Amino acid sequence: MTTILDRRLTPARPDLAARHLMGQVEARAFADAVPMRVVAPSAPLRREPRPDAPLDTEALCGEGVDVYESFEGWAWVQLHDDGYVGYLPDDALRGDALKPTHRVSALRTFVYPGPSMKLPPLAALSLGAGVSVAGEAGDFVVLSEFGRFTSGYVFAGHVAPLDAPEPDFVTVAERFLNVPYLWGGKTSLGLDCSGLTQLALAAAGIASPRDSDMLEVGIGEPVAFDDSLQGLxxxxxVFWKGHVGILTDPDTLLHATAYSMTVMRERLRTARDRIQAKSFGAITSIRRIA
Known part of the structure; x- marks a missing residue:
């Protein structure tokens, strides 16, 4: 029987594959992983090495990747955090970047060239981005480095140590209310349903897969439900085929949806009826995270 490997999670092409897959996949050549790290505020991970290729997900600043090939401005990589495989712009990566010590805990924050909000910012970082903090300067933390800059400054109240997770992932998800919907997006400028869920869970210290079908089988325990949707x-x-939302209370769903092209909050039953009639069909499962 032939094993079908998920192309999203398998660094294998007909011409090249990761060396650790030798004997499991057929490829003309195999390559060792070269560890690198994302040094851009975020980087698009695309299905093919061209700027107009579909956006599968985004890698955030500080995220580790394994690079298997670099060519013509692109790097073929596998992300460390969720294992997603695709093509990143190679100028978003560095092999000697420092490991993050902190994560951005605000929805979005600016990086400044000095400890003053009056300076023109160097960049903006989204919730979940990783930074290496070297010290403090008044109300700011000093970054050991930032991309091509030797240092940067971020408001101290907008970062948290990696070992200090948020107590409630739902509260994190609620910060994204009204953020625009973006297929494949995973930042406060735009994100999709599973990107919202993954980001919120990660802020609470819960690792999870990227896409809704992966989340549905990879996290939490199933909850029995019927048409009344009681006892939640x-x-x-809450999962549909190709969609996921988060309950903010037993009757209210928060989700990034193409229906409004935003992260929106609505009654669960209203969402259930509309989605069943017009898009993803019936609810396929409800899962609870212990």
């Missing part, structure tokens, strides 16, 4: 809890994840 805040934090339950």
């Amino acid at each position: 809890n805040r934090g339950d994840l």
